[in-house]
Amino acid sequence: MSETNIKIDQYIKMKNYPYKELLENFTEAIYVISLQGQFIDYNHGFTSLVGPGEAYLNTNFLDIVHPEDIQIARSGFIETLDGKVLKEERLRIFAHDGQVKTIITSKVPLIENGELLGILGIAKDITVEVGLQSEIRKQYYRFRSLDKNSSSVNCILSEQGEVTYQSPSVEKVLGYKPGDLSEPFLTFVHPDDVKMVRDRFSYLLAHPTESQAVDVRILHKDENWRILHVLSNNLMDDPDIRGIVINFHDVTEMRQAQQEIQYMAYHDHLTGLPNRRFFEERLQEELTAAKKNKSQLAVMLLDIDRFKFINDTLGHVIGDKVLKGITGMLTGIMSETDLVARMAGDEFLILSPSLPFKEYAEQLAATILKELETPIIVEHYELFVTGSIGIAIYPNSSEDLSSLIKNSDLAMYEAKKRKANSYNVFSPEMERTSFKNFELQNDLHKALLNDEFELYYQPKVLSNKRQIVGAEALIRWNHSTRGLVSPGEFIPLAEESGLIVPIGEWVLENVCKQIKAWEESGYPRLEVSLNFSALQMLQKGLVDTVKAILEKYQVEGKSLEIEITESLILNDDGDLLKKLEDLKDLGIRIAIDDFGTGYSSMSYLTKYKFNTIKLDRSFIKDIHTSTDSQAITKFIIQLSNQLKMKVVAEGVELEEQFSLLLEMNCDEIQGYLISKPLPVHQFEQLGRFSSFI
Structure with a gap:
């Protein structure tokens, strides 16, 4: 291992030492590059190499690289960002005085607590050594012992591309004995790579001072194609070499793994x-x-x-x-x-x-x-x-x-x-609507804290007496700037954001508080119904929450009726029936709301044993003009009476509708014929619940 590499390892192991002190203790040029490629720190060794220190701070490192070496420097930077430790990358750079210097630089990723912070580089000036490069190459390529079991192969090619020398390790890497590679090198190259190799070879001959690095598919002795990473240098002018020196090793499995990782990064696994x-x-x-x-x-x-x-x-x-x-x-x-x-x-x-x-x-x-x-x-x-x-x-x-x-x-x-x-x-209108909903949803988060919600009550009356016996609690939002916001506008947003759960709990608590207030004021007892959303019903601990609120306000469960929708039954998670039974054990009545509009099945009525069926207003609106609506409504009422379930008709607005429902023995009615939903003080003015409407 070279001295530079040893110092890189020392730096990594000494990461707990003070950063600046570590930089200044090295004599080589040490620099730190940000993830954006800018110099963010360096030592005196760096300024000795390139010039005054302040001139380079926060400048792009490629600015000092020789134009012909920029691609090498950029590739090394990208590879280091990918986690690769680069050793002995050879570059030409410009010093502050314009002098071209050749350096050997090594780079490692700077990682702290698993986070990539930047790149640490160590550079050594080899300008003088470049002049002796021919002798170095001669010593390296001619007299270095090529181990037969090496995973790398060294070859020398003639100007015509013929193999004039190959190390014994070629047999291990490609299966050929040294004498088998007497044909031109291109003979063994994959047809799709031939043009690229020929172009690179020609460029190398025309630019003898530049190295080439490329992946090439080469035919193995077993007739399979292997991917080789090839490094080449032009040593035609070296009297001891007089050829193109190439070094290659098999990277097939590595490239296949990289391709698989690349594929996984850009494709859906399913x-x-x-x-x-x-x-x-x-x-x-x-x-x-x-x-x-x-x-x-x-x-x-x-x-x-x-x-x-x-x-x-x-x-x-x-x-x-x-x-x-x-x-x-x-x-x-x-x-x-x-x-x-x-x-x-x-x-x-x-x-x-x-x-x-x-x-x-x-x-x-x-x-x-x-x-x-x-x-x-x-x-x-x-x-x-x-x-x-x-x-x-x-x-x-x-x-x-x-x-x-x-x-x-x-x-x-x-x-x-x-x-x-x-x-x-x-269309642009969709974006405006979306932004309006976004603002409204943000305001919804603050509405509970700012006490902007209010409960309205719509009376339910006995059909045969027109006497108030109950009410449905309906939430209203008094927005600080928009005024009264329709439930149809904010309830879907509350369900989408999950805020319907705390809002539903607020409704339950305030209904119980109001029931207790009416009880203490001497009002006759009445049953108040309120809607539970699907998200509320799916909450774990729902029954315990309801029980705790009843106990907090000392309200009996029989004063409450909880309304759920048919869609909730359809998506029953298996726990719904148990929750409904537990709520009934608290004395609470259970109603199925908007019955007949969704996925109605008579089997639901026997399985869940509802106390009340609320007929949807879509049946009621034309009951006085449509014989079909009359027949369906009459059938549901008769079936409910046999199953001992109360029937409440919603949306009653006309006397004709009321009369027909009375004839059909509908138990209770609710709608504008009686009253629209009212604030609590107006609801109380209807006559302390004992008046006739």
Whole structure:
């Protein structure tokens, strides 16, 4: 090991010593380069080599490199950033006075706690030694003992490329005996590499002072192609050599491993598609070309609708096979210039560069959605999937990479809101809406702390007496600057962000507080219902939380009714039934809300044993004009009565509707005919719950 290499190892081992003291204790030129390639520190040895120290601080290290050696220096810098220790890299540099000096420099990555901080270099001035290089080469190449078991091979080629000498180790590396390589070197080179090797050889002959390093595929004696890393020097003028000296060793396995790592870094392991990193690099290249050529390109984001349901129901193994099936479909319909990549989960990115015509992206999206209508056969399952596609067009939608991807995402969500298996093209209005929602979601985080929420109560009355017997608690948001924000606007944002859980707990606590206040004021007892979201019901410890709040305000469970939706039943995680039974044990009644609008199944009514069914307003709005609505409503009421479940009709606005519901023996009604939701003080003015409406 050379003295320079020993000092590099010493530096690494002495990393706990003071940094500046370590630099100044070395006589060689020591320098530190930042990750951006700028000198950030050096010692007196460095300034002795190149000139006054202050002149080089925070300058690019390539500025002092001879133009013909810049590529070597740049490659060495990149390799060191990748973790490689470079030893004895030969470069020509300019000193401060303009003098060209030749140095041997070694570089190691500076790593602290696993983080790459920069590059440490140690340089030695060999300008004088360069003049003696012919003698050194003669000593090195002619008289160095070539060990037969060496993994490297030394050869000398004539000006015509014929092998005039090869070390005995050629048999170990390539299987040939030394005498077998009497043919021209190009005879053993892979046909696809011949031109490159010939060009490099010609360049070496024309530039005798420059070395060459290249990977070449060479035919092994066993007729397999091996990758050799070849270093070559022109020593034609050396009277003892008079040839091209090459040194090579087999790097086949190393290069294959590097290629595999490179592939893994840029491709999705499941589908084999390019990943987001690959997509973004390709998109940046195409954007540059589009700006230059003044052409259009499209970025499309495909999201598979309700894919989580497949994973949760059939398992991830089936889900993975579905993704592979979708991948095959996508790659089968893409043109040669289109690129499809897997972004993450069930999302795919598609790039269509140089759009041949304006509607191309929309036609491609329509084709994809049409193909998705064909069922995917996985094992013994026939699965139907749909997708939502967002399209962003350069330059109309945006002119930079991140905005194009973001805007395709916004367009995809708009498509998902409209209907299943549809696409949408981005428009600026979507971005404005998204930003508004972003601001609103940020404000939502502060709303609880700032006490901006309020509960309104909508009365429920007995149909046969029109007497208030209960109420539904509905949350309202009094925004500090926007005023009253509609629940339809902020509840979806709360569910998306997970804030619905603390908000739901706030509602439960304030309902219990109000029930207790009414009780202490002498109001008749009434049942207050409140909605529980899916996220609330999925929370661990939900029943304990509810029990603790009831105990805190000394409220009986029978004063509460919890409403859940049919979609929650559909996605039952197996724990829902147990939670509902535990809540019933606290005296709380359970209602199924909006019954008949989603995935209604009469089996739910017997399995979950609901106390109440709330008929959706969609049945009620035309019950007085539609015989179909009358028949369905009457059937549900009769079935519920037989199952001993109370029926509440929502959205009652007309006396005609009320009369029909009364005839059908509907237990309770709720709607604007009775009253709209009211703040608590107005609700109390309805007559202390005993008045007739």
